[in-house]
Amino acid sequence: MSAVQTTSSPQDDTRRRSPMAEVFFSLMRSRTFLVGLAIVLFWVACALFGEHFAPYDPLADDIINALAPPSSEHWFGTDQIGRDVFSRVIVGSRDILTVAPLATLLATIAGTALGLLTGYFRGIVDDVVSRILEAFMAIPVVIVALLAIVALGTSKATVIVVIGLSFAPIIARTVRSAVLAERELDYIAAAQLRHESAFHTMFVEILPNVIPPILVETTVRLGYAIFAVATLSFMGFGIQPPSPDWGLSISSNYGMIGGGFWWTVLFDALAIASLVIGVNLVADGVHGALND
Amino acid sequence: MSLSLVTLFLLSIMVFLGGQVLPGNVGRAILGPFADQRAVDALNHTLGVDRPLLTQYATWIWNFIRGDMGTSYIFRSPVAPFVIDALGNSMKLAAVAFVLVVPIGILGGVVAALNLNRPLDRIISLGGLSVTVLPEFVTGIILILIFGVWLRWLPISAAWPKNAGFFTQLHYLILPSLPLFLVLFGYIARMARSGMIEALDSDYTRTAVLKGLPWRTVIWRHVLRNALLPTITVIATQTGYLIGGLVVIETLFRYQGIGSLIFTAARGKDFPMLESGILTIGIVYAVATLIADFLYSVLNPRIRLGSDQ
Numbered sequence: 001m002s003a004v005q006t007t008s009s010p011q012d013d014t015r016r017r018s019p020m021a022e023v024f025f026s027l028m029r030s031r032t033f034l035v036g037l038a039i040v041l042f043w044v045a046c047a048l049f050g051e052h053f054a055p056y057d058p059l060a061d062d063i064i065n066a067l068a069p070p071s072s073e074h075w076f077g078t079d080q081i082g083r084d085v086f087s088r089v090i091v092g093s094r095d096i097l098t099v100a101p102l103a104t105l106l107a108t109i110a111g112t113a114l115g116l117l118t119g120y121f122r123g124i125v126d127d128v129v130s131r132i133l134e135a136f137m138a139i140p141v142v143i144v145a146l147l148a149i150v151a152l153g154t155s156k157a158t159v160i161v162v163i164g165l166s167f168a169p170i171i172a173r174t175v176r177s178a179v180l181a182e183r184e185l186d187y188i189a190a191a192q193l194r195h196e197s198a199f200h201t202m203f204v205e206i207l208p209n210v211i212p213p214i215l216v217e218t219t220v221r222l223g224y225a226i227f228a229v230a231t232l233s234f235m236g237f238g239i240q241p242p243s244p245d246w247g248l249s250i251s252s253n254y255g256m257i258g259g260g261f262w263w264t265v266l267f268d269a270l271a272i273a274s275l276v277i278g279v280n281l282v283a284d285g286v287h288g289a290l291n292d
Numbered sequence: 293m294s295l296s297l298v299t300l301f302l303l304s305i306m307v308f309l310g311g312q313v314l315p316g317n318v319g320r321a322i323l324g325p326f327a328d329q330r331a332v333d334a335l336n337h338t339l340g341v342d343r344p345l346l347t348q349y350a351t352w353i354w355n356f357i358r359g360d361m362g363t364s365y366i367f368r369s370p371v372a373p374f375v376i377d378a379l380g381n382s383m384k385l386a387a388v389a390f391v392l393v394v395p396i397g398i399l400g401g402v403v404a405a406l407n408l409n410r411p412l413d414r415i416i417s418l419g420g421l422s423v424t425v426l427p428e429f430v431t432g433i434i435l436i437l438i439f440g441v442w443l444r445w446l447p448i449s450a451a452w453p454k455n456a457g458f459f460t461q462l463h464y465l466i467l468p469s470l471p472l473f474l475v476l477f478g479y480i481a482r483m484a485r486s487g488m489i490e491a492l493d494s495d496y497t498r499t500a501v502l503k504g505l506p507w508r509t510v511i512w513r514h515v516l517r518n519a520l521l522p523t524i525t526v527i528a529t530q531t532g533y534l535i536g537g538l539v540v541i542e543t544l545f546r547y548q549g550i551g552s553l554i555f556t557a558a559r560g561k562d563f564p565m566l567e568s569g570i571l572t573i574g575i576v577y578a579v580a581t582l583i584a585d586f587l588y589s590v591l592n593p594r595i596r597l598g599s600d601q
């Protein structure tokens with residue numbers, strides 16, 4: 001932060017800053033982004049260091065105190081085998097914050113490669129591949145996941161691959177349209193005249209120039225990936241017990257909701273909601289900063 | 293139109309691969325690890341899974357088209373009646389969600405656009421966007437707690453008593469349809485809002501206002517008719533989403549629809565049931581897309597008149 005020149009006027013600042021710094025300062029001014037970032041960082045901290053500040057062991061049962069309502073001892077009450085809900089909600093962010101970002105990373109890498117290839121080569125390959133990708137996009141992730149899990153068995157890896165591959169076409173579409181615009185510019189003609197290889201042109205010349213839309217799409221996809229991971233673990237796929245994962249906790253406790261044990265599901269539901277909204281606020285901020 | 297057929301074809305390939313090829317030895321899976329190899333071979337031969345893949349695929353599709361969806365591994369009876377029943381139930385749930393969300397979503401978008409950048413617009417746009425990004429089971433759980441457990445206005449399960457009449461069924465369907473409503477509301481309202489803003493800003497609207505037409509007539513005759521066309525396309529593309537959402541909602545509310553049918557079949561490795569369920573959903577999606585294309589061309593004079601030339 002010491003790099004910020006507090007003595008110079010704002011106009012001077014703008015002139016001196018690199019485009020990256022410009023985006024950074026625009027993000028720091030965006031209230032949506034900062035609120036979203038605070039929420040996401042809170043959950044990341046819980047995922048990394050949760051067990052150090054959770055009051056109880058999230059996996060330790062205590063049958064005598066099962067289904068105790070919220071009290072000063074157990075802030076969020078206890079679940080059906082007496083585990084402390086507050087501790088479980090704190091530590092429960094770990095699995096979803098591992099699986100969802102990895103799935104998004106896979107989607108971004110695969111989607112960027114596909115988008116560069118189809119946008120750069122165009123022609124018949126592009127037509128066929130784009131059609132297939134578009135058709136694939138219409139299939140809901142849950143359906144793809146059900147099929148993959150039946151065929152390959154359930155594991156975190158399956159969920160990462162399923163979500164990664166389901167989201168890749170969407171990123172590919174964004175990258176492709178950015179590449180199509182970029183392709184018409186003179187530096188590409190120059191690269192081609194220098195007889196640069198297609199690989200070099202795509203990944204060294206074009207890729208750095210299409211990073212902003214990829215970044216926006218990736219943050220948006222991360223929100224959807226959290227949506228999908230939470231949904232799949234609620235359905236019993238991917239993250240397995242005894243993980244204190246939020247979706248999983250809801251699925252094992254909502255059967256008793258009619259008995260009025262609202263604390264066993266409400267806090268997990270609110271945790272998922274806050275994380276999803278946080279990521280979407282970040283995505284919104286990034287979108288705004290890069291499109292200024 | 294052609295695109296949704298490609299989707300359907302892709303889906304059938306995926307279902308075929310996922311359900312019949314990747315799981316490996318079907319006979320062994322049914323008979324268990326201790327069965328005699330000859331018995332396994334005999335069962336594989338009877339089931340037809342020892343034939344070439346292309347033949348298996350063609351037979352499967354052909355039987356499906358004729359209405360023969362195979363025999364459920366779990367219920368040991370034909371799959372078709374289960375799928376048809378479940379599809380009917382899901383259609384009811386989807387219909388309730390759509391009947392609620394289409395008018396209210398459009399109204400929300402129109403009201404937001406007419407109050408552009410005022411507090412009401414902010415509430416509708418931000419609120420719609422926030423509920424759209426939440427998973428259905430999360431909004432579902434919160435709605436169950438509010439309306440089912442605390443206020444006790446609505447039943448928390450969608451399984452209505454036998455021989456329930458139309459209104460009783462409707463009463464049971466409102467709570468399950470609300471999470472779907474919330475997700476769809478954001479999309480529809482956003483499309484309607486941006487369509488309205490564009491139409492309000494156009495030259496024909498200014499002309500209509502300047503020639504002295506009452507504001508009400510301008511909105512109804514000029515703005516709305518142009519603003520809502522793109523919304524129709526969005527509603528149609530959301531059927532694909534809706535199907536994914538049904539799987540989750542029907543599981544949460546223990547509703548005997550096509551989503552929970554697929555889910556139960558997947559958990560029980562009931563492949564004929566799973567394959568038929570998913571393929572049926574694919575067909576519904578293709579038909580919905582077709583209807584939307586048709587509606588769009590009927591409602592849009594530019595396309596309707598253009599095709600006559």
